[in-house]
Amino acid sequence: MIKYNRFILKNGLRVLVHEDPSTPMAVMNILYDVGARDEDEDQTGFAHLFEHLMFGGSVNIPQYDKPLQLVGGENNAFTSNDITNYYITLPAVNIETAFWLESDRMLSLAFSEKSLEVQRNVVCEEFKQRYLNQPYGDVWLKLRPLAYKKHPYRWATIGKELSHIENAKIEDVKDFFKKHYNPQSAILVVAGNVETEEIKRLAEHWFEPIPKGVEYKRNLPVEPEQLEERREIIHSDVPTNSIYMAFHMPARTEKGYYIADLISDLLSQGSSSRLYRRLLKEQEIFSEIHAYITGSIDAGLFIIEGKPLPNVSIETAEAAIWDELEKMKSEFVLDYELEKVKNKVESTMVFSEMSILNKAMNLSYFELLGNAQEVNTEVERYLAVSVEDIRNMSTEIFKKDNSSTLIYLAQDHA
Amino acid sequence: MLNRINPPAFHPIESVNIISPESLKLSNGSNLFMFNAGEQELVRIQWVFENAAFKANAPIINSALSAMLLEGTSKYTSAQIAEKVDFYGAYLFPEYNYDQTTLNLVTLTKYLDKLLPFVLEVLNDAIFPQQELDTYKRNSKQSLKISLEKNDYLARRQFNNLLFGDSNYGYIQKESDFDELNRDDLKALFKQQIVPANCTIFVSGKISNETLNYISNTINNGWVGSTEAPTFARPVFEAVLAQKVVIEREKAVQSAIRIGQLSIPRAHPDFPALQVLNTTLGGYFGSRLMMNIREDKGYTYGIGSGLGSLKHAAFFTISSEVGTAVCADTLKEIEFEINRLRTEKISEEELTLVKNYLLGSMLGSLEDVFSHTDKFKQAYFSGLTLDYFDYYTQQVKEITPKGLLDLATEYLDFSTMVQVVVGKI
Numbered sequence: 001m002i003k004y005n006r007f008i009l010k011n012g013l014r015v016l017v018h019e020d021p022s023t024p025m026a027v028m029n030i031l032y033d034v035g036a037r038d039e040d041e042d043q044t045g046f047a048h049l050f051e052h053l054m055f056g057g058s059v060n061i062p063q064y065d066k067p068l069q070l071v072g073g074e075n076n077a078f079t080s081n082d083i084t085n086y087y088i089t090l091p092a093v094n095i096e097t098a099f100w101l102e103s104d105r106m107l108s109l110a111f112s113e114k115s116l117e118v119q120r121n122v123v124c125e126e127f128k129q130r131y132l133n134q135p136y137g138d139v140w141l142k143l144r145p146l147a148y149k150k151h152p153y154r155w156a157t158i159g160k161e162l163s164h165i166e167n168a169k170i171e172d173v174k175d176f177f178k179k180h181y182n183p184q185s186a187i188l189v190v191a192g193n194v195e196t197e198e199i200k201r202l203a204e205h206w207f208e209p210i211p212k213g214v215e216y217k218r219n220l221p222v223e224p225e226q227l228e229e230r231r232e233i234i235h236s237d238v239p240t241n242s243i244y245m246a247f248h249m250p251a252r253t254e255k256g257y258y259i260a261d262l263i264s265d266l267l268s269q270g271s272s273s274r275l276y277r278r279l280l281k282e283q284e285i286f287s288e289i290h291a292y293i294t295g296s297i298d299a300g301l302f303i304i305e306g307k308p309l310p311n312v313s314i315e316t317a318e319a320a321i322w323d324e325l326e327k328m329k330s331e332f333v334l335d336y337e338l339e340k341v342k343n344k345v346e347s348t349m350v351f352s353e354m355s356i357l358n359k360a361m362n363l364s365y366f367e368l369l370g371n372a373q374e375v376n377t378e379v380e381r382y383l384a385v386s387v388e389d390i391r392n393m394s395t396e397i398f399k400k401d402n403s404s405t406l407i408y409l410a411q412d413h414a
Numbered sequence: 415m416l417n418r419i420n421p422p423a424f425h426p427i428e429s430v431n432i433i434s435p436e437s438l439k440l441s442n443g444s445n446l447f448m449f450n451a452g453e454q455e456l457v458r459i460q461w462v463f464e465n466a467a468f469k470a471n472a473p474i475i476n477s478a479l480s481a482m483l484l485e486g487t488s489k490y491t492s493a494q495i496a497e498k499v500d501f502y503g504a505y506l507f508p509e510y511n512y513d514q515t516t517l518n519l520v521t522l523t524k525y526l527d528k529l530l531p532f533v534l535e536v537l538n539d540a541i542f543p544q545q546e547l548d549t550y551k552r553n554s555k556q557s558l559k560i561s562l563e564k565n566d567y568l569a570r571r572q573f574n575n576l577l578f579g580d581s582n583y584g585y586i587q588k589e590s591d592f593d594e595l596n597r598d599d600l601k602a603l604f605k606q607q608i609v610p611a612n613c614t615i616f617v618s619g620k621i622s623n624e625t626l627n628y629i630s631n632t633i634n635n636g637w638v639g640s641t642e643a644p645t646f647a648r649p650v651f652e653a654v655l656a657q658k659v660v661i662e663r664e665k666a667v668q669s670a671i672r673i674g675q676l677s678i679p680r681a682h683p684d685f686p687a688l689q690v691l692n693t694t695l696g697g698y699f700g701s702r703l704m705m706n707i708r709e710d711k712g713y714t715y716g717i718g719s720g721l722g723s724l725k726h727a728a729f730f731t732i733s734s735e736v737g738t739a740v741c742a743d744t745l746k747e748i749e750f751e752i753n754r755l756r757t758e759k760i761s762e763e764e765l766t767l768v769k770n771y772l773l774g775s776m777l778g779s780l781e782d783v784f785s786h787t788d789k790f791k792q793a794y795f796s797g798l799t800l801d802y803f804d805y806y807t808q809q810v811k812e813i814t815p816k817g818l819l820d821l822a823t824e825y826l827d828f829s830t831m832v833q834v835v836v837g838k839i
Contacts, residue, residue, distance in 0.1 A: 022453065025778050060418040065700050070767050071424040072774015074699075089778050096422040104418050121712025125668070129715050129735050133668045135563045209416060237665070239559045271484075272496035281492070281549060287556040307560075309552060340501045347503030347522050350454050354782040 001376050002359050004189075005196040006367075009203060011212035013183035016363050016372055017199045018191040020356055026092035026192030029360040030102055031368055033187075034180035035082040036159075037152040037220060037298065045159020048079040049123050049168055050176055054086065056115030058105035071097045079157050082297045083368065089357060092193035096202060103206035106186065109177060116170055123165050127158050135238045136408060146230050147246040147301055147404040151223035182213025187367045191360040223248070223299060230404040235411055240287075240307055241314050242408040245321065247302040247397045249293060253369055258381045259393040260293055260302055265341035266333055266390070267291040267304070267324070272340070274324060275304070285312050285320050297369070302397055314407055328394035332387040345382045427773040430807055432800055433786040435616075436626075440634050443610040443641045447790070448626055449618040451783040457526055457619035458784055459629065461517045461537065462791070465582070466607040466644035468599070473585040478550065478595050479603050480510035483517060485546035487539040492546050495536065502528055512583050513725040514795075515607070523625060530629065534636040537608055542600040551592040558589060565663060565670035565836040566735060572659055573672035576832045577729055581649045609639035614794075618787040651676060651727045658833040669741040669837025673748060674731035675830060680723040680796040684821060686809035688721065691821050694768050695719050695755060696732055698775075702751050703732070711747070713740040723796065730826065738838040745833070755822035759815040772810055776803075 004018045039046050054077065055064045068075055073090030088098045131137045140156045148154035159165055188207070190199050226248055250256030267275045268291035275289045289306035308317035352358045366375040435447040465476045484506065485492040499506040504521035506529070517537070521529055561567045571586055578584030606612075617629055653676050663669075678685055689697070696703040696719025703717045717734035736744045780786055793802045 022451075023781060025781065066767060067421050069698065069700050069771040069774075070421075072427055072770050072777065074771075074775060074778060091425070091427055091774055091777055093425040097424055100418070100422050107418075118709060118712040122708055122715060125713065125735075125737055126715040128667045128737065133565065133666065133735070135560060205416070239563045240556060270496060270500040272493065272500040277493060277496070280553075284549065284552075287553040307556065309556065336501075340497075343501060343503035345503075347456075350456055350522060351520065354452065354454055354456075354784070356781065 002353065002363060004363055004372060006372065007200060009183065009208045011183040011208060011210055013203070013207050013210075014187045014367060015199070015203050015207075016187070016189045016367060017194065017196045018189070018356070018359055018363060019194060019196065020191060020359070021193050023192055023356060024092060025089060025356065026095045026098075026190060026194050027356050027360045028088045028095070028098040028102060029189045029191070029357070029364050030086045030106075031187045031189075031364040032084045032086075032181060033185040033368060034084055034216075035080050036155060036157045037081050038180065038216075038218065039152060039155075041152070041155070043164055043168070043172065044155045044161075045123070045157070045165045046168065046172065046176060047084055048157050048159070049119065049165055050173065051077050051079045051084050051086075052119040052123055053109065053115060053173060054105055056112055056119065057110035058101075059108040059110060061101060061104050062110065064101060064105065068097060068101060073097065080296075081153055081157055083365075085361065085364070087357060087361070095190065095194060095199075099202045099206040102188075103210065106181060106183065106207065107210050109173075111170055111174055113170055116168065116173060120165055120168060123158075124162055127162055127165070131156075131158060136242055139244060139406065142232060142234065143244055143246055143404065143406050146232055146406060147226075147248070148223055150221040151298060152220060153223070153296060153298065153300075178213070179216055183207065183210050184212055184215050187364045189360045189364045189367075191356045191363070220298065226402050226404075229400045231407070232405075233407045233409060235409050237411050238408050239410060240310065241317075241410050242307045243305065243314060243317055243321075244406040245304045246404045246406075247399075247402050249300055249302045249397050251299045252295070252297045255381070256393055259385050259389045260397065262338070262341050262345075262382060262385050263328065263390060263394060264291045264293050264302065265344065266328075266337060269341060269344055275306075275321075278324065279306070279320050283320060285309065285317055314409065318405070325394065325398040329391065329398055331391075333390055335387065338385070338387055338390065342383055342385075346379055349379055426770065427777055430773070430776050430780065430803055432780065432789055432803055433783065434800060435787075435790060438630055440610070440615075440630060442634050442637055442639075444613040444615055444633070446615040446617065446630060446633070447787075448621055449616070449783050449787045449790070450621045451786065452620050455523045455620060457521060457523050457617065457621060457625065458787075459519045459530070459533075460616045460787075462614045462616065463515045463607055463612050464644075464646060465513055465515055466603060466612070467647035468603050468606075472594065472599060473580070473582065474587060474591050475595065475599055475603055476515065476582070477510045479600055479607065480508040480515040481554075482542050482546060482550055482600065483508045483540055483608075484536060485550070486541055486543045487535050488541055489535060489539070492543070495532075498532055499529065504529055506533065523619065526625070527628070530632050531636060534633065537637055538639065540604055540608070542597050542604070544597055547595065547597060547600070551595060555589045555592050558587060565666060565668065566733075568661055569670035569672045569733070569834045569836040572661065572836070573674065573731065573832065573834045576654060576657065576659065576834070577674070577676060578651060578727065581651075582647065583649075583724060583727060605640065606644040609641070609644075610637055611641045611643045616787050616791065618783045620783075649726050653830070654832060656830045656832065659835070660839055661834075661836040663837050666738055666837035668735045669738050669835050669839060671734045671736065671741070671744065671748075672731060672834040673745075673831050674729055675827070675832060677721055677728045677730040677825060679728040680792065681798055684825075685721075686806040687813045687817060688821055688825055690765075690768055690772065690810055690813050691755065691818050691826070692719055692721050692730065693772055694760060694764070694818070695751060695826075698768075698771055700767065700771070702754075703748065706751060707734070707736075707744055707747055711740070713737060713744050725795075741835060741837065741839045745835075745839075749828045752822075752826050752828045755826060756819065760818055762815065765813075765815055765818070769810055769813075773807065776807070
């Protein structure tokens with residue numbers, strides 16, 4: 001149970017405070033309601049590049065990191081297809097430094113040409129390190145456009161290609177800031193050894209003078225229902241064959257999301273799960289096998305990925321996965337099995353409440369979804385899922401016509 | 415009028431308090447430390463074993479022992495063990511490092527009595543079934559094959575091999591090593607190593623007296639095994655000659671770099687001050703390597719340096735992955751930054767920044783009761799007590815620019831370092 005207080009500043013900034021006196025530290029988490037899904041298709045990777053530029057100095061403060069490190073703080077950020085999230089951890093006695101730094105960069109950036117040039121290079125190196133210079137590193141660059149044809153989830157957060165990042169101009173950066181970085185599109189959470197009254201005073205002092213900006217109205221294309229099986233085969237010099245299957249599944253706030261999430265747990269959570277137990281241990285088909293969901297806000301993907309053993313053909317491997325999916329459709333899972341994955345959801349929730357950063361991020365995210373209070377009732381939505389729900393949802397998503405399959409064939413096996 | 419130019423006043427960190435454990439000597443021969451804090455109704459128990467020396471020509475058996483610990487006992491199959499742990503929403507997992515093997519149990523306190531006797535069953539009687547061993551061998555070979563395509567992995571193991579030779583720390587695994595593994599060896603090693611006399615137990619969480627009594631009694635009565643500690647290897651490492659190894663990878667778009675040398679362990683009196691020097695060079699986002707090579711030149715997504723403290727050795731290392739076209743230039747800049755530490759005194763301003771950052775990060779790393787335990791373990795296994803952290807804080811606060819210059823001269827010498835590049839140069 002995460003207790004919190006909530007108030008809204010005159011400029012529309014939502015502020016949540018979670019008091020936890022058991023730590024000497026505090027966290028400031030700022031979530032901006034912008035991600036790769038808000039990008040233009042000819043300028044992908046921009047939300048993430050922009051995240052890097054947020055550290056290149058703001059209008060009144062030439063360097064972001066140094067003053068924070070000087071007061072014993074650390075920070076980082078991440079960008080997803082849905083959101084951009086910035087966080088600071090620092091000794092609670094120095095929380096005002098976080099207010100000073102974050103409010104100035106919400107007010108305006110320095111928009112330095114030098115910073116843009118350097119960060120373009122840094123992001124290109126990140127692109128190479130994570131997506132090009134690793135075996136299977138390009139999987140999301142291939143799988144997303146296979147599964148999505150209209151919705152902007154068809155490109156990865158890093159962007160479609162290096163050239164989109166290389167071509168970014170300072171004017172684009174300014175426009176992006178104006179469009180997405182204002183108090184109305186942000187959620188501020190402060191957690192740790194703090195008191196709400198003091199945080200309220202600081203928030204009003206540092207953030208309230210920031211102009212509210214123009215509201216961004218999101219209007220994304222809806223992904224049409226997939227009506228045919230999709231498949232792509234890549235002959236590549238990867239070390240072993242590999243298979244990835246993607247199925248469309250319900251959006252984050254739908255009941256079906258929780259059902260699909262539990263299906264992924266039944267198939268792949270822990271070493272008692274079905275795919276691990278049956279396909280890796282018993283039938284000796286895979287050396288690795290996983291199922292998970294992308295967890296995105298708009299309708300996301302249910303993914304199964306596996307690496308067959310060298311003596312197993314890709315056809316046999318794929319058929320074995322389908323066999324297990326068919327069982328999910330034709331038979332009820334055991335009550336015991338469902339109880340098992342629900343127990344794991346419950347305990348994981350308790351474990352995650354040990355960290356003030358986790359708590360702050362969860363509050364921000366649920367506030368974005370519509371109501372921070374629901375972070376405390378999330379478990380109930382998992383507990384409400386029945387074995388009938390599991391079978392019905394499996395029937396709905398595990399269809400050939402709803403599948404996109406990507407296969408890497410190692411060249412010496414091809 | 416709101417002043418956005420000047421930073422708000424701030425408070426320096428005076429001290430760092432680490433929770434003192436309660437300690438018990440169990441009659442079965444193991445030591446137990448208990449850390450009680452936190453609000454969540456959960457408990458973590460860790461059984462830490464020093465890795466025993468086994469046959470000289472069986473370098474990967476210790477890691478195989480760890481990986482296969484939960485794969486079956488006389489009473490329960492691998493599948494039954496996995497079911498039980500998952501059903502109670504718990505985590506039970508072995509962890510292996512060069513010096514130790516740890517079995518971790520993390521569970522809601524309400525299920526402790528369902529799980530603890532079961533874990534003891536594993537500690538008493540793991541049997542390493544042949545079929546499970548075959549699976550382990552097969553899958554390990556395949557995952558090694560994948561690792562061998564990663565430049566960063568190749569660079570790290572080459573670097574370790576140059577510093578530590580074919581010892582446990584530096585051995586280069588081959589696929590065929592997995593073929594040598596057999597049940598009899600695993601069972602023999604298990605009998606020597608996974609015993610109370612070779613175990614230190616750490617219990618952390620919100621622990622009532624009743625819970626502690628339950629844990630210590632259950633472990634005392636339920637876990638038997640040799641009261642004799644096994645034998646341990648005691649390798650000695652000599653400084654190696656400077657050398658540069660380049661592994662060409664034709665299709666690389668980035669090169670992985672490792673540079674470093676042997677260094678001093680945590681228990682050495684200079685260690686905290688050397689940590690300040692390391693942090694200045696490459697230990698945080700604002701470090702000189704990051705500022706120069708990432709934030710000024712954009713050559714890399716990340717570059718860092720670190721001090722590694724092992725049981726029988728210690729080392730300093732720099733690592734990065736950089737565009738192949740700028741690899742040679744990166745090496746020059748690394749040399750430049752190391753030499754600058756030896757020739758130029760750090761400014762008071764930069765030194766204050768590093769000190770404050772380090773102390774804040776120490777405070778921040780003590781976020782929950784588990785991290786207090788982990789800090790204690792760091793000191794304990796280096797032969798130190800909790801007083802070490804007072805010493806550490808004091809040393810960090812007191813080190814001067816002159817002191818850092820002397821440390822750089824003594825401990826960081828690019829001309830004697832080992833360099834590994836995997837990719838293209």
